[in-house]
Amino acid sequence: MSSRRVARSGGPDALLPPLSRRALLAGAGAALAAAVTGCGRSAASSPAALHVGAVPDQDPDVLQRLHGTVADAVSGALDLEVEYTPVTDYAAAVSLFRTGDLDLVWFGGLTGVQARLQTPGAEPVAQRDIDRAFTSVFVVNTGTGLAPSDDLTALAPLRFTYGSETSTSGRLMPAWFLREAGVDPQGFPGGPGFSGSHDATLALVASGSYQAGVLNSQVWRSRTEEGAVDPAVVRYAESPPYADYHWLLGPQAAARTGVPDLRDRLADFFTGLPPGDPVLELFGASAFVPARASDHDRIEEIGRDLGLVS
Amino acid sequence: MTLLLDRPTRPATPPLRRDRRRWAWGLGAAAVLVWSLAGAGLFGADVLNPGGTAQFGRFAAAALDPAIDAAFLGLLARSALVTVAYAAAGTALALALGAVGALLVSRTTWGRRRAGWLAARGLLAVPRGLHEAVWGLLLVTLLGLDPWVGVLAIGLPYGAVTAKVVADLVDEVPRGAYRALRAAGAGRTAAALYGLLPPAAGGLLSHAFYRLECAVRSAVVLGMVGAGGLGYQLALSFASLRWEEVWSAVYALALLCLLAEVAGRAVRRRLAAPPPSARRDPVLTAAVVGTVVLVGWSCWYLALAPAALVSERTVAQLGSVLAAAWPPATDGDLLRTIGALAVDTVQMSVIALAVALPGAVLLAGPAARPAGDSSPGRRVAGTLVRAGLLLLRAVPPPVWALVLLFVLLPGVLPGALALGVYTLGVLGRLAAEATEELDPRPRTALTALGARPAGAWLYGVLPLAAGPVLVHALHRWEVAIRDTVLVGLLGAGGLGALLASELATFDWAAVTTVLAAVVVLTWVVDLVSDRARAALR
Numbered sequence: 001m002s003s004r005r006v007a008r009s010g011g012p013d014a015l016l017p018p019l020s021r022r023a024l025l026a027g028a029g030a031a032l033a034a035a036v037t038g039c040g041r042s043a044a045s046s047p048a049a050l051h052v053g054a055v056p057d058q059d060p061d062v063l064q065r066l067h068g069t070v071a072d073a074v075s076g077a078l079d080l081e082v083e084y085t086p087v088t089d090y091a092a093a094v095s096l097f098r099t100g101d102l103d104l105v106w107f108g109g110l111t112g113v114q115a116r117l118q119t120p121g122a123e124p125v126a127q128r129d130i131d132r133a134f135t136s137v138f139v140v141n142t143g144t145g146l147a148p149s150d151d152l153t154a155l156a157p158l159r160f161t162y163g164s165e166t167s168t169s170g171r172l173m174p175a176w177f178l179r180e181a182g183v184d185p186q187g188f189p190g191g192p193g194f195s196g197s198h199d200a201t202l203a204l205v206a207s208g209s210y211q212a213g214v215l216n217s218q219v220w221r222s223r224t225e226e227g228a229v230d231p232a233v234v235r236y237a238e239s240p241p242y243a244d245y246h247w248l249l250g251p252q253a254a255a256r257t258g259v260p261d262l263r264d265r266l267a268d269f270f271t272g273l274p275p276g277d278p279v280l281e282l283f284g285a286s287a288f289v290p291a292r293a294s295d296h297d298r299i300e301e302i303g304r305d306l307g308l309v310s
Numbered sequence: 311m312t313l314l315l316d317r318p319t320r321p322a323t324p325p326l327r328r329d330r331r332r333w334a335w336g337l338g339a340a341a342v343l344v345w346s347l348a349g350a351g352l353f354g355a356d357v358l359n360p361g362g363t364a365q366f367g368r369f370a371a372a373a374l375d376p377a378i379d380a381a382f383l384g385l386l387a388r389s390a391l392v393t394v395a396y397a398a399a400g401t402a403l404a405l406a407l408g409a410v411g412a413l414l415v416s417r418t419t420w421g422r423r424r425a426g427w428l429a430a431r432g433l434l435a436v437p438r439g440l441h442e443a444v445w446g447l448l449l450v451t452l453l454g455l456d457p458w459v460g461v462l463a464i465g466l467p468y469g470a471v472t473a474k475v476v477a478d479l480v481d482e483v484p485r486g487a488y489r490a491l492r493a494a495g496a497g498r499t500a501a502a503l504y505g506l507l508p509p510a511a512g513g514l515l516s517h518a519f520y521r522l523e524c525a526v527r528s529a530v531v532l533g534m535v536g537a538g539g540l541g542y543q544l545a546l547s548f549a550s551l552r553w554e555e556v557w558s559a560v561y562a563l564a565l566l567c568l569l570a571e572v573a574g575r576a577v578r579r580r581l582a583a584p585p586p587s588a589r590r591d592p593v594l595t596a597a598v599v600g601t602v603v604l605v606g607w608s609c610w611y612l613a614l615a616p617a618a619l620v621s622e623r624t625v626a627q628l629g630s631v632l633a634a635a636w637p638p639a640t641d642g643d644l645l646r647t648i649g650a651l652a653v654d655t656v657q658m659s660v661i662a663l664a665v666a667l668p669g670a671v672l673l674a675g676p677a678a679r680p681a682g683d684s685s686p687g688r689r690v691a692g693t694l695v696r697a698g699l700l701l702l703r704a705v706p707p708p709v710w711a712l713v714l715l716f717v718l719l720p721g722v723l724p725g726a727l728a729l730g731v732y733t734l735g736v737l738g739r740l741a742a743e744a745t746e747e748l749d750p751r752p753r754t755a756l757t758a759l760g761a762r763p764a765g766a767w768l769y770g771v772l773p774l775a776a777g778p779v780l781v782h783a784l785h786r787w788e789v790a791i792r793d794t795v796l797v798g799l800l801g802a803g804g805l806g807a808l809l810a811s812e813l814a815t816f817d818w819a820a821v822t823t824v825l826a827a828v829v830v831l832t833w834v835v836d837l838v839s840d841r842a843r844a845a846l847r
Contacts, residue, residue, distance in 0.1 A: 056546075086542060088545045091813050091816070094816070095451040099453075099454035102455075141361075143361065159719070165814045165815075166814045193720055197550065197551075200551060200712060203712075206364075206365060207362030207366075207717070208359055209361075209717075210720065230364075232361075309815070
C-alpha cells in the first residue's frame, strides 16, 4: 500500500511525508550548521560596558544583592553601562580579571595581590574604612573548655579548619599570626581543614568535627547579631589588624569604556559616597577611603612566605 | 561509567568450575579493601562525631521543607535552562568528537598495527583522566567568561569516553556485511559507513542519551566552579549553608535527570523492541529531530561563537599558561606528597566502591521494574527506592562531603563515604537496569517450586546479576578516582585537594605535575579494572 493511499484513508502515520534517510540526515546537518553559524550573536551585551565582579567570600546572597545596587549606582554616577558578573571561585575571579573579562573586582587582600601580579597595570581604587584594619576571629567548640585568651598556642593540639584556601581573613593572615605565635599553620592533628566558606567553618566547629577554626570578623559579628551562631561555638581570640578587601581596576578598562580618567572617577565616586548611602550600608561600612598598592605589600610578602603567591 | 553498551556478552551456559583467576581477584580485592579501611583509620581511633548530629539533622530536615518562594523558583527555572543548554551542547560536542575519535581508536582502522592502536588509546586516556570540573578550571584561565568553557569541559572528557565506546561497538559488529562490500569493490570508508555503522546505530543512539543524562549532572558540577546555571545557584546557597535553597536546587536537578532518563529509556525500549512495521519509527524520528532542535537552541541560547576559540586573546593566554606550566615541577617534596596523596586517593575510591557495591546489589532488586504484573505495594516500594537513588546522585558530592563531615571526624573517611553514597545513586540505577535485563526464568522456576522470595532472589537472581553489576562497579572505580577532586578539600583529600590548591595559588609547574599524576593513576586503575573485567568474562 503506498503511503499516499494510507494518508487518504486516514492512516495516522503517513500524514507526514515519509522521511528518507538521506533527507533526515541532510535536514539534521543543515539545522546544526544553521545553529552553529547563527551562534555569532555576541555573548557580552555591549563592548563598552564596565564588567564588575567579586570574590565569593562573604555571604554570597548578600553579594548578589549588593552588586546589583553597586552596578546601578556606578552606572548612574559615571554615565556608563555596568554589568555585574557572578563568580563562585576565587581562582576563577583572578583568571577572569587577567583575561580582561572583569574590569572592576572586589578582591580580598590575597586574591587582589595575585590578580595584580598576573595583570600588569592593575590599580587598587578604594577600600572600606574597616578594611584598613580588618581582623579574623578564632573560634573554638565549647567542648574544648578553652576560655578566651590571646594565647594561640593552645590551639595547636586541636583539630583546626580554615575557610577557603586563598581567603585572606579565613586562611592567609590567621596562618601568619599562628606562625608568629609559634604554631605550625599546617601542623594541626590530621592537617588543617579547608571548609570552603566562613559559614561552613562555623557549622563545622559547632558540630565538633573540627574543634577550632577561624573566620572573617565581619561575618562573625553579623552572624552573632542575627543570633545565627550555634551556642557550641565561642570566640577564642581576635587577630591583630591587617589590610583586606579592596576594589581593583584592570588596565584595559579605561580604553575600552572610553573614559580616560576612569580610575580617578571611580575613586571619587566611592570615597564621595555620603554616610548612610545604600551602597555603604550593603558593604557594612561608614565610608570608602582611597587604596594604594603599597597597602598590600605585607600581604604579598606573607603570601610568598606561605607559598600562596608564586 | 560507560556501561550498558560495552558490557561483555556472556556465554549462554557458563562453565561450572571454580576459576582460579576469579579467586585471585576476589582475594586481592578483599586485601585492598582491608588496607584501605585501615588507612582510613577505621580500626584505630574514633571516627564518629555524635556531636554533629544536630547539624546533620538541619540538612536532612530541610529536605522536607525546600525553599518554594516564587522568586527563588523563577531563578531556578531560568538557571535550569542554562544547565540544560550546557548539557545538550556539551553532549553534542562529545558525540561529534567521539565519532572522529572512534575512527582513531577503532581496531578496524588500525587492523594489525597494534602499536598504533595502543598509542591512540593511550592518547584518549589524557582527556578522560581529568574531571570535568578540572577541565572547567583550566579552560577558564584560557577562555575567560566564554560559554565554550562549559561546553568544552563536558565535551572533551565525554568525547574521549564516547570515542572508546563507539569504537568498541563498531568493532563488535559482525564483519559479514563489511567484508561483502569490500569484496564487491567498495572503498574502506563506504564499506564502514554502510556495512558497520547501521548495525551499531541502535547502541550508539542509546549511548547518546545516556551521555546526555550524565552531562546534566556534570553541568551542575561545572556551575559550582563558575559556569552558571543550577550549579551556580546551588553553590551560592551551599556557601552560606541555606539548606532549604540547596534542596530546591537538588530537586530541580533531580527533575532534569529524570527527564533525560525517561527519554533515554523510551528510546532504548523502542530500539530493543521495534514496532513490527518496516517503516521509520515515528518515536525515534521525533527523538532525533527533538535532539537536533535542542542542540541548535542550546548553541543559540549560550551564544557560542566558534571565533572565540581561536581569538588572539585565547592564543596569547594559552602561550603564557604553557610557558608557565613547562617544565613540570619535579622537586622531591612535591613528588613525595603526590605519592602519599595518590595512596589516599586510591583508598578513598576503594572505600567508596565498597559502600556503593553492596548497597547497589541490595537495592537493585526493589529498584528494578518487575517484568509482569505486580502488587501496588511492590510498585510503590520500587518508586520510592528509585526516587531515593535519584536523590543520592542529585546531591553533588561536595555537599555530601560537608554534611558527612558533621558526623564523622576529619580524615579520608568523610570524603570516601561522600563518594560512596553518590556512587551508590549511580550504581544502584545501573544495577537495577542490569537486573531488569536478566533472564527471569530461573527465579520464576524457583518460585514455582515453592522457594520463598529471599531464596529465589539468592539463587535465581544474585548469581546472574553479579557479573554485570561487578563490571559496572569496575567502570565506576575509574570515575571515583577522578571524582575525588570534588570531595578533596576537607581534611585529607587525595590528589584532588592538592590539585585544587595548586590551581588556587597559580603554581602552573606544580599543576602540570599533579595533572600528570592524576592521568597516570586513572590510566593504571583503568588497566587493572580492565584485567579484572576480563577475568569476569
